[in-house]
Amino acid sequence: MEHFVHGALMSIEPLTSELPSAPPISEMLTQYRTALLIRGVEQRLLSLFSEGKLFGTVHTCIGQELIGVAVAEALQDGDVLFSNHRCHGHFLSLTDDVEGLIAEIMGRQSGVCGGRGGSQHLCAANFFSNGIQGGIAPVTAGIALAHRLRSNGKIAVVFLGDGTLGEGVLYESLNIASKWQLPVLFVLENNGYAQSTRQEQTLAGDICARAEAFGIGTDQADTWNLRRLRAAAHAAIERVRLGDGPFFLRIDTYRLAAHSKGDDDRDPLVLQEYWERDPLTQFERAEPELARQFQEAIQTRLDRAVALAEADDLAGPTPEQPDYLNERPRWSKTRLPVRDRVVNRIHAALAANMARDDRIVLLGEDIEAPYGGAFKVTKNLSQQFPGRVLSTPISEAAIVGLGNGLALQGLRPVCEIMFGDFLTLAADQIINHAAKFAYMYNGKVSVPLIVRTPMGGKRGYGPTHSQSLEKHFLGLPGTLVLALHHRFDPASIYDTLFETLDRPALVVENKLLYTTHVSDEVPAGFVLEHSQERYPCTRLRPLAAPDVTVVCYGGLLQDVEKAVDRLFEEHDIVCEVICPVQLYPLNVGAIVESVAATGRLVVVEEGHGFAAFGSEVIARVHELAPGTLKRSRRVCAPEHPIPACKPLEIDLFPGEAHVVQAIREVVHDA
Numbered sequence: 001m002e003h004f005v006h007g008a009l010m011s012i013e014p015l016t017s018e019l020p021s022a023p024p025i026s027e028m029l030t031q032y033r034t035a036l037l038i039r040g041v042e043q044r045l046l047s048l049f050s051e052g053k054l055f056g057t058v059h060t061c062i063g064q065e066l067i068g069v070a071v072a073e074a075l076q077d078g079d080v081l082f083s084n085h086r087c088h089g090h091f092l093s094l095t096d097d098v099e100g101l102i103a104e105i106m107g108r109q110s111g112v113c114g115g116r117g118g119s120q121h122l123c124a125a126n127f128f129s130n131g132i133q134g135g136i137a138p139v140t141a142g143i144a145l146a147h148r149l150r151s152n153g154k155i156a157v158v159f160l161g162d163g164t165l166g167e168g169v170l171y172e173s174l175n176i177a178s179k180w181q182l183p184v185l186f187v188l189e190n191n192g193y194a195q196s197t198r199q200e201q202t203l204a205g206d207i208c209a210r211a212e213a214f215g216i217g218t219d220q221a222d223t224w225n226l227r228r229l230r231a232a233a234h235a236a237i238e239r240v241r242l243g244d245g246p247f248f249l250r251i252d253t254y255r256l257a258a259h260s261k262g263d264d265d266r267d268p269l270v271l272q273e274y275w276e277r278d279p280l281t282q283f284e285r286a287e288p289e290l291a292r293q294f295q296e297a298i299q300t301r302l303d304r305a306v307a308l309a310e311a312d313d314l315a316g317p318t319p320e321q322p323d324y325l326n327e328r329p330r331w332s333k334t335r336l337p338v339r340d341r342v343v344n345r346i347h348a349a350l351a352a353n354m355a356r357d358d359r360i361v362l363l364g365e366d367i368e369a370p371y372g373g374a375f376k377v378t379k380n381l382s383q384q385f386p387g388r389v390l391s392t393p394i395s396e397a398a399i400v401g402l403g404n405g406l407a408l409q410g411l412r413p414v415c416e417i418m419f420g421d422f423l424t425l426a427a428d429q430i431i432n433h434a435a436k437f438a439y440m441y442n443g444k445v446s447v448p449l450i451v452r453t454p455m456g457g458k459r460g461y462g463p464t465h466s467q468s469l470e471k472h473f474l475g476l477p478g479t480l481v482l483a484l485h486h487r488f489d490p491a492s493i494y495d496t497l498f499e500t501l502d503r504p505a506l507v508v509e510n511k512l513l514y515t516t517h518v519s520d521e522v523p524a525g526f527v528l529e530h531s532q533e534r535y536p537c538t539r540l541r542p543l544a545a546p547d548v549t550v551v552c553y554g555g556l557l558q559d560v561e562k563a564v565d566r567l568f569e570e571h572d573i574v575c576e577v578i579c580p581v582q583l584y585p586l587n588v589g590a591i592v593e594s595v596a597a598t599g600r601l602v603v604v605e606e607g608h609g610f611a612a613f614g615s616e617v618i619a620r621v622h623e624l625a626p627g628t629l630k631r632s633r634r635v636c637a638p639e640h641p642i643p644a645c646k647p648l649e650i651d652l653f654p655g656e657a658h659v660v661q662a663i664r665e666v667v668h669d670a
């Protein structure tokens with residue numbers, strides 16, 4: 001038996017299969033033809049680059065084509081395939097949409113994603129790809145979870161490269177997929193390299209043992225034995241479909257072209273050897289006449305596809321511009337119908353909406369009964385809605401990744417991140433997945449995902465459990481950031497979210513707020529008003545003419561109210577308070593309107609102030625109403641981490657005293 005190794009430089013174990021000993025048999029012609037088509041497309045893409053007709057880069061799967069072919073042919077309608085940066089072969093195997101792919105990579109409107117996504121970001125019926133290593137694993141697990149919740153017998157498949165075995169989120173996904181017995185197949189394309197780095201430099205231990213450690217069954221095949229590869233793919237898919245949980249398929253292969261366009265440092269002699277052994281080279285030798293006929297048809301189709309794309313318009317400007325709003329709100333005096341704690345209002349909204357809409361699923365750490373979440377927001381909901389409130393492992397990236405997958409499948413996931421500080425671990429899922437899908441897939445999908453999280457300090461939790469990190473998530477186009485407060489019913493906010501959500505939303509719930517009562521009993525001398533926006537802005541309008549505009553959000557509204565009350569009583573300073581719920585996209589109309597009357601602005605926020613909400617508000621007021629703002633101040637946390645020690649923490653965080661001082665300075669310095 002002739003063993004085949006990944007080139008002389010590599011020391012991973014030899015591939016076990018033999019080269020096909022017989023010429024390709026007739027029942028596999030379809031597979032070879034598809035593989036030749038994929039290769040033809042990618043070789044044409046490389047020529048288009050040389051001709052200067054493409055922009056960016058492409059990662060070709062030349063040498064690996066048969067993997068996508070073998071997997072796609074075993075799938076059924078409704079199964080979902082999620083691929084990575086090296087996705088053309090997978091895409092073509094599933095869709096055969098050569099024209100859509102070429103137009104996409106040429107940036108044309110007739111591309112599968114209207115020219116927005118390009119080579120790595122494709123979306124067609126039941127096919128997705130994204131160019132972030134590892135992040136697609138929990139998203140695919142989420143799609144599989146949606147299948148399981150719907151008991152529809154469908155499965156999800158994710159393609160990963162061996163270099164991606166270094167990404168932690170993959171292991172979060174394997175763990176959850178196994179624990180929840182999700183119908184997901186992990187296909188590991190083992191080509192021995194991550195970009196330019198040899199596997200022996202980066203990979204410890206055994207590949208399949210990784211999946212086996214999570215109780216996941218594994219199998220191996222390679223691209224040099226098509227019959228065995230197809231059998232393995234079919235068997236793996238069949239097994240997942242039968243409901244035996246996830247499966248892991250390692251396919252050994254070799255990439256014959258550069259990682260992307262042209263950068264290849266591998267030994268040319270080794271490469272040449274692999275070209276000799278390449279299954280498509282073998283096919284062309286064994287069946288020259290058939291191969292010639294296939295090639296002729298392929299080249300004709302490619303000529304036409306390129307011509308069609310060239311004749312088409314380039315991707316147009318994005319129709320929906322960012323909502324940097326400056327609309328004057330219409331205000332109405334409001335009485336709040338309830339007087340209850342914020343935590344109860346959020347709980348009530350989740351319960352009511354879950355009863356109304358069975359697409360709503362809650363995910364998070366420790367959220368099931370009896371615990372009900374670290375702040376008790378989901379108390380007893382798991383008993384009320386069995387199977388729809390899922391306590392997860394400590395896996396923030398996977399929690400939001402699962403949410404992304406559920407949302408892509410039309411469900412309404414709500415992900416609880418136990419402390420806002422831990423959002424950092426889910427940032428890739430929010431920034432590079434949730435926030436990108438709708439745009440880069442040209443509006444073919446929406447991601448109605450809610451991520452809720454408690455933020456803020458003053459509870460002595462120290463540097464890593466007390467932060468207000470929302471500023472890092474402000475300004476992601478296509479997303480929504482809301483902050484609850486006690487002067488507008490949080491249940492109403494959640495009702496609106498569930499009724500209208502068409503994009504990822506981050507909801508900031510200040511920790512101190514949970515036990516605060518929602519109430520409309522504002523300090524004497526003020527009228528409580530709300531704007532008639534989807535997520536209303538709150539105004540505490542003073543009865544006397546205001547001297548200064550004070551902007552804040554979230555839990556700090558309580559401190560600001562105390563401060564403005566004191567300023568009025570003790571210093572005769574009249575403040576108008578503006579408190580938006582919707583931090584992004586931000587309508588500064590209410591603020592502009594108020595500043596037009598006061599000329600002074602103080603913005604209060606709990607997080608660090610550099611490049612934060614306050615700076616943005618002040619910049620926008622200057623831009624949108626030039627000359628109206630005479631003096632401004634920001635009240636925010638000083639630039640160092642949060643201490644656990646109580647007096648230090650109290651002294652550090654923006655509170656009533658800081659607000660009073662800043663407002664006095666702004667008023668008296670003017």
Ligand SMILES: Cc1ncc(C[n+]2csc(CCOP(=O)(O)OP(=O)(O)O)c2C)c(N)n1
Pocket residue numbers: 085086131132133134160161162163164165189191193194195259
């Ligand atoms: C999170 C992340 N890190 C780095 C990259 C840059 N990158 C793109 S492809 C690649 C190598 C991936 O190797 P592997 O997973 O083995 O897949 P292959 O390219 O061999 O198909 C790297 C480092 C990326 N796209 N995403």
